[in-house]
Amino acid sequence: MTVYTPRRAARVLLVDAAGRVLLFEGFDPARPGHRYWFTPGGGLDPAESPAAGAARELAEETGLRLDPAELGEPVWCDTTEFTFDGTWYRQEQDFFLFRVQSWQVDTTGFNDIEQRSIADHRWWLPAELAVSGERFYPPELPVLLTRLGQPTGAGQGEASC
Template sequence: MTVYTPRRAARVLLVDAAGRVLLFEGFDPARPGHRYWFTPGGGLDPGEAPAVGAARELAEETGLRLDPSQLGEPVWSDATEFSFDGIWYRQEQDFFLFRVDSWQVDTTGFNDIERRSIADHRWWVPDELAASGDRFYPPELPTLLTRLGQSTTAGQDEASC
Protein backbone atom coordinates (compact mmCIF):
# COMPACT_ATOMS: atom_id res chain seq x y z
CA MET A 1 0.00 0.00 0.00
CA THR A 2 1.37 3.40 -1.00
CA VAL A 3 1.45 6.06 1.70
CA TYR A 4 0.96 9.56 0.32
CA THR A 5 2.28 12.78 1.80
CA PRO A 6 -0.47 15.41 1.55
CA ARG A 7 0.54 18.64 -0.16
CA ARG A 8 -1.22 21.87 -1.19
CA ALA A 9 0.14 23.75 -4.17
CA ALA A 10 -0.59 26.76 -6.34
CA ARG A 11 0.44 27.06 -9.97
CA VAL A 12 0.37 29.81 -12.58
CA LEU A 13 -0.64 29.56 -16.22
CA LEU A 14 1.59 32.38 -17.48
CA VAL A 15 0.36 33.19 -21.00
CA ASP A 16 1.97 35.70 -23.37
CA ALA A 17 0.40 37.88 -26.07
CA ALA A 18 0.96 35.13 -28.65
CA GLY A 19 -1.17 32.73 -26.57
CA ARG A 20 1.82 30.67 -25.48
CA VAL A 21 2.14 29.25 -21.96
CA LEU A 22 5.42 29.12 -20.05
CA LEU A 23 6.44 25.62 -19.00
CA PHE A 24 9.51 24.21 -17.29
CA GLU A 25 11.08 20.90 -18.30
CA GLY A 26 11.85 18.91 -15.21
CA PHE A 27 12.71 15.43 -14.09
CA ASP A 28 12.47 13.36 -10.95
CA PRO A 29 15.95 13.13 -9.35
CA ALA A 30 15.16 9.50 -8.44
CA ARG A 31 14.23 8.82 -12.09
CA PRO A 32 16.28 11.21 -14.29
CA GLY A 33 14.87 9.70 -17.48
CA HIS A 34 11.31 10.63 -16.44
CA ARG A 35 11.11 14.06 -18.10
CA TYR A 36 8.04 16.26 -18.21
CA TRP A 37 6.84 19.84 -18.70
CA PHE A 38 4.97 21.72 -15.98
CA THR A 39 3.73 25.18 -15.04
CA PRO A 40 5.45 27.58 -12.62
CA GLY A 41 4.33 27.10 -9.05
CA GLY A 42 4.75 24.73 -6.17
CA GLY A 43 3.98 23.80 -2.62
CA LEU A 44 2.35 26.24 -0.24
CA ASP A 45 3.97 27.18 3.05
CA PRO A 46 1.88 26.33 6.15
CA GLY A 47 -1.08 28.72 6.36
CA GLU A 48 -0.20 30.39 3.04
CA ALA A 49 -3.13 31.40 0.85
CA PRO A 50 -3.02 29.93 -2.69
CA ALA A 51 -2.74 33.31 -4.46
CA VAL A 52 0.07 34.36 -2.11
CA GLY A 53 1.93 31.10 -2.75
CA ALA A 54 1.38 31.34 -6.50
CA ALA A 55 2.78 34.89 -6.58
CA ARG A 56 5.76 33.84 -4.42
CA GLU A 57 6.54 30.83 -6.61
CA LEU A 58 6.16 32.89 -9.81
CA ALA A 59 8.69 35.43 -8.51
CA GLU A 60 11.15 32.72 -7.41
CA GLU A 61 10.91 30.72 -10.63
CA THR A 62 10.50 33.40 -13.30
CA GLY A 63 11.48 36.74 -11.74
CA LEU A 64 7.97 38.13 -12.37
CA ARG A 65 6.79 39.88 -9.21
CA LEU A 66 3.05 40.40 -8.72
CA ASP A 67 0.74 41.40 -5.93
CA PRO A 68 -1.27 38.23 -5.18
CA SER A 69 -4.49 40.18 -5.82
CA GLN A 70 -3.44 40.50 -9.48
CA LEU A 71 -3.94 36.76 -9.90
CA GLY A 72 -7.65 36.90 -9.13
CA GLU A 73 -9.44 33.64 -8.41
CA PRO A 74 -8.19 30.21 -9.49
CA VAL A 75 -9.30 29.23 -12.99
CA TRP A 76 -8.97 25.51 -12.29
CA SER A 77 -8.27 23.11 -9.42
CA ASP A 78 -7.40 19.45 -9.33
CA ALA A 79 -5.77 16.74 -7.25
CA THR A 80 -2.92 14.57 -8.44
CA GLU A 81 -0.76 11.79 -7.05
CA PHE A 82 2.89 11.50 -7.98
CA SER A 83 6.30 10.33 -6.85
CA PHE A 84 9.19 12.77 -6.60
CA ASP A 85 12.64 11.92 -5.28
CA GLY A 86 11.34 8.70 -3.73
CA ILE A 87 8.36 10.25 -1.91
CA TRP A 88 4.73 9.79 -2.96
CA TYR A 89 2.55 12.90 -2.79
CA ARG A 90 -1.17 13.55 -3.04
CA GLN A 91 -1.32 17.17 -4.13
CA GLU A 92 -4.37 19.41 -4.23
CA GLN A 93 -3.56 22.39 -6.42
CA ASP A 94 -5.11 25.60 -7.66
CA PHE A 95 -4.20 27.14 -11.02
CA PHE A 96 -4.20 30.88 -11.63
CA LEU A 97 -4.10 32.58 -15.02
CA PHE A 98 -1.93 35.61 -15.64
CA ARG A 99 -1.36 37.23 -19.03
CA VAL A 100 1.75 39.15 -20.01
CA ASP A 101 2.67 40.87 -23.25
CA SER A 102 6.02 39.09 -23.01
CA TRP A 103 8.42 38.06 -20.28
CA GLN A 104 12.13 37.28 -20.11
CA VAL A 105 12.32 34.39 -17.64
CA ASP A 106 14.83 34.81 -14.81
CA THR A 107 15.55 31.54 -12.97
CA THR A 108 18.14 32.92 -10.54
CA GLY A 109 15.54 32.52 -7.76
CA PHE A 110 15.45 28.72 -8.12
CA ASN A 111 15.98 26.81 -4.88
CA ASP A 112 18.38 23.86 -4.65
CA ILE A 113 15.90 21.17 -5.72
CA GLU A 114 14.74 23.30 -8.66
CA ARG A 115 18.33 23.82 -9.79
CA ARG A 116 18.87 20.04 -9.60
CA SER A 117 15.61 18.97 -11.29
CA ILE A 118 14.70 21.63 -13.90
CA ALA A 119 16.54 21.36 -17.18
CA ASP A 120 14.89 24.00 -19.37
CA HIS A 121 11.94 26.29 -19.98
CA ARG A 122 10.05 27.37 -23.06
CA TRP A 123 6.84 29.00 -24.23
CA TRP A 124 4.36 26.56 -25.80
CA VAL A 125 1.35 27.08 -28.05
CA PRO A 126 -1.39 24.72 -26.74
CA ASP A 127 -1.78 22.84 -30.06
CA GLU A 128 1.99 22.39 -30.34
CA LEU A 129 2.11 21.02 -26.80
CA ALA A 130 -0.72 18.57 -27.50
CA ALA A 131 1.00 17.34 -30.69
CA SER A 132 4.52 17.19 -29.19
CA GLY A 133 4.43 13.68 -27.78
CA ASP A 134 6.15 15.09 -24.68
CA ARG A 135 4.84 14.38 -21.19
CA PHE A 136 3.26 17.40 -19.50
CA TYR A 137 1.24 18.10 -16.39
CA PRO A 138 -1.58 18.46 -15.95
CA PRO A 139 -2.56 16.25 -18.90
CA GLU A 140 -5.60 18.49 -19.50
CA LEU A 141 -3.38 21.55 -20.05
CA PRO A 142 -3.89 22.10 -23.82
CA THR A 143 -7.68 21.81 -23.48
CA LEU A 144 -7.70 24.08 -20.42
CA LEU A 145 -5.60 26.71 -22.19
CA THR A 146 -7.81 26.62 -25.27
CA ARG A 147 -10.90 27.07 -23.11
CA LEU A 148 -9.30 29.93 -21.17
CA GLY A 149 -8.15 31.60 -24.39
CA GLN A 150 -11.77 31.83 -25.45
CA SER A 151 -12.94 33.27 -22.12
CA THR A 152 -12.96 36.93 -21.19
CA THR A 153 -9.93 38.52 -19.56
CA ALA A 154 -11.73 41.62 -18.29
CA GLY A 155 -10.11 42.95 -15.16
CA GLN A 156 -6.92 40.94 -15.70
CA ASP A 157 -3.84 43.05 -15.09
CA GLU A 158 -0.98 42.59 -17.51
CA ALA A 159 2.75 42.92 -17.14
CA SER A 160 5.37 43.29 -19.80
CA CYS A 161 9.10 43.38 -19.98
Protein backbone atom coordinates (compact mmCIF):
# COMPACT_ATOMS: atom_id res chain seq x y z
CA MET A 1 0.00 0.00 0.00
CA THR A 2 1.33 3.43 -0.95
CA VAL A 3 1.59 5.96 1.86
CA TYR A 4 0.75 9.46 0.65
CA THR A 5 1.85 12.78 2.09
CA PRO A 6 -1.21 15.06 2.17
CA ARG A 7 -0.75 18.45 0.54
CA ARG A 8 -2.96 21.47 -0.18
CA ALA A 9 -2.11 23.56 -3.22
CA ALA A 10 -3.40 26.46 -5.28
CA ARG A 11 -2.77 26.92 -8.99
CA VAL A 12 -3.43 29.69 -11.50
CA LEU A 13 -4.74 29.41 -15.03
CA LEU A 14 -3.01 32.53 -16.36
CA VAL A 15 -4.60 33.29 -19.72
CA ASP A 16 -3.51 36.06 -22.10
CA ALA A 17 -5.60 38.10 -24.56
CA ALA A 18 -4.95 35.53 -27.31
CA GLY A 19 -6.55 32.82 -25.14
CA ARG A 20 -3.23 31.11 -24.39
CA VAL A 21 -2.49 29.60 -20.97
CA LEU A 22 0.94 29.83 -19.35
CA LEU A 23 2.52 26.47 -18.53
CA PHE A 24 5.89 25.49 -17.14
CA GLU A 25 7.80 22.44 -18.38
CA GLY A 26 9.18 20.51 -15.47
CA PHE A 27 10.46 17.14 -14.43
CA ASP A 28 10.76 15.02 -11.32
CA PRO A 29 14.38 15.17 -10.05
CA ALA A 30 14.12 11.45 -9.26
CA ARG A 31 12.99 10.80 -12.87
CA PRO A 32 14.56 13.52 -15.08
CA GLY A 33 13.23 11.92 -18.27
CA HIS A 34 9.61 12.24 -17.06
CA ARG A 35 8.80 15.70 -18.44
CA TYR A 36 5.44 17.43 -18.20
CA TRP A 37 3.76 20.84 -18.46
CA PHE A 38 1.89 22.37 -15.52
CA THR A 39 0.26 25.60 -14.38
CA PRO A 40 1.87 28.15 -12.04
CA GLY A 41 1.16 27.43 -8.38
CA GLY A 42 2.17 25.14 -5.57
CA GLY A 43 1.79 24.08 -2.00
CA LEU A 44 0.12 26.26 0.58
CA ASP A 45 1.93 27.46 3.67
CA PRO A 46 0.30 26.53 7.01
CA ALA A 47 -2.91 28.55 7.57
CA GLU A 48 -2.56 30.20 4.12
CA SER A 49 -5.78 30.57 2.14
CA PRO A 50 -5.88 29.14 -1.40
CA ALA A 51 -6.20 32.63 -2.93
CA ALA A 52 -3.26 33.96 -0.89
CA GLY A 53 -1.16 30.93 -1.83
CA ALA A 54 -2.07 31.26 -5.50
CA ALA A 55 -1.13 34.97 -5.50
CA ARG A 56 2.15 34.23 -3.68
CA GLU A 57 3.08 31.41 -6.05
CA LEU A 58 2.16 33.50 -9.11
CA ALA A 59 4.46 36.31 -7.92
CA GLU A 60 7.33 33.91 -7.16
CA GLU A 61 7.05 31.97 -10.41
CA THR A 62 6.04 34.65 -12.94
CA GLY A 63 6.74 38.04 -11.35
CA LEU A 64 3.02 38.97 -11.61
CA ARG A 65 1.92 40.47 -8.30
CA LEU A 66 -1.78 40.48 -7.43
CA ASP A 67 -3.92 41.05 -4.39
CA PRO A 68 -5.44 37.62 -3.57
CA ALA A 69 -8.93 39.19 -3.86
CA GLU A 70 -8.24 39.83 -7.56
CA LEU A 71 -8.27 36.07 -8.17
CA GLY A 72 -11.89 35.71 -7.10
CA GLU A 73 -13.17 32.22 -6.32
CA PRO A 74 -11.62 28.98 -7.61
CA VAL A 75 -12.95 27.91 -11.01
CA TRP A 76 -12.06 24.25 -10.52
CA CYS A 77 -10.89 21.92 -7.76
CA ASP A 78 -9.46 18.42 -7.85
CA THR A 79 -7.41 15.87 -5.99
CA THR A 80 -4.37 14.31 -7.61
CA GLU A 81 -1.79 11.75 -6.57
CA PHE A 82 1.79 11.92 -7.78
CA THR A 83 5.39 11.21 -6.86
CA PHE A 84 8.03 13.92 -6.74
CA ASP A 85 11.65 13.43 -5.71
CA GLY A 86 10.84 10.05 -4.15
CA THR A 87 7.80 11.16 -2.11
CA TRP A 88 4.19 10.24 -2.93
CA TYR A 89 1.67 13.07 -2.51
CA ARG A 90 -2.11 13.25 -2.44
CA GLN A 91 -2.76 16.88 -3.32
CA GLU A 92 -6.04 18.72 -3.01
CA GLN A 93 -5.82 21.78 -5.22
CA ASP A 94 -7.86 24.81 -6.19
CA PHE A 95 -7.46 26.45 -9.59
CA PHE A 96 -8.00 30.18 -10.10
CA LEU A 97 -8.44 31.89 -13.47
CA PHE A 98 -6.75 35.21 -14.12
CA ARG A 99 -6.68 36.99 -17.47
CA VAL A 100 -3.96 39.39 -18.61
CA GLN A 101 -3.48 41.30 -21.86
CA SER A 102 0.04 39.89 -21.99
CA TRP A 103 2.78 39.12 -19.52
CA GLN A 104 6.56 38.83 -19.73
CA VAL A 105 7.32 35.93 -17.39
CA ASP A 106 10.02 36.61 -14.77
CA THR A 107 11.31 33.43 -13.10
CA THR A 108 13.90 35.09 -10.86
CA GLY A 109 11.67 34.26 -7.87
CA PHE A 110 12.04 30.49 -8.38
CA ASN A 111 13.09 28.62 -5.24
CA ASP A 112 15.89 26.05 -5.31
CA ILE A 113 13.74 23.06 -6.28
CA GLU A 114 12.00 25.08 -9.02
CA GLN A 115 15.39 26.15 -10.40
CA ARG A 116 16.45 22.50 -10.51
CA SER A 117 13.22 21.01 -11.90
CA ILE A 118 11.69 23.56 -14.29
CA ALA A 119 13.23 23.64 -17.76
CA ASP A 120 11.03 26.07 -19.70
CA HIS A 121 7.76 27.96 -19.93
CA ARG A 122 5.40 28.57 -22.82
CA TRP A 123 2.00 30.04 -23.63
CA TRP A 124 -0.34 27.38 -25.12
CA LEU A 125 -3.67 27.59 -26.93
CA PRO A 126 -6.04 24.93 -25.53
CA ALA A 127 -6.50 23.27 -28.95
CA GLU A 128 -2.72 23.27 -29.52
CA LEU A 129 -2.17 21.64 -26.14
CA ALA A 130 -4.82 18.98 -26.82
CA VAL A 131 -3.07 17.75 -29.99
CA SER A 132 0.53 18.32 -28.85
CA GLY A 133 1.28 14.79 -27.67
CA GLU A 134 2.91 16.41 -24.62
CA ARG A 135 2.18 15.32 -21.04
CA PHE A 136 0.40 18.07 -19.10
CA TYR A 137 -1.42 18.43 -15.81
CA PRO A 138 -4.21 18.47 -15.14
CA PRO A 139 -5.06 16.20 -18.08
CA GLU A 140 -8.48 17.94 -18.33
CA LEU A 141 -6.80 21.32 -18.97
CA PRO A 142 -7.84 21.88 -22.63
CA VAL A 143 -11.47 20.97 -21.85
CA LEU A 144 -11.45 23.09 -18.70
CA LEU A 145 -10.08 26.12 -20.56
CA THR A 146 -12.63 25.69 -23.35
CA ARG A 147 -15.46 25.40 -20.79
CA LEU A 148 -14.31 28.60 -19.09
CA GLY A 149 -14.57 30.34 -22.46
CA GLN A 150 -14.65 34.10 -22.64
CA PRO A 151 -14.06 36.29 -19.59
CA THR A 152 -17.08 36.95 -17.38
CA GLY A 153 -15.35 39.76 -15.52
CA ALA A 154 -11.89 41.17 -14.87
CA GLY A 155 -9.75 38.18 -14.02
CA GLN A 156 -12.60 35.85 -13.14
CA GLY A 157 -14.39 32.89 -14.66
CA GLU A 158 -17.18 30.53 -13.65
CA ALA A 159 -16.79 28.94 -10.23
CA SER A 160 -17.36 25.18 -10.06
CA CYS A 161 -15.94 24.27 -6.64
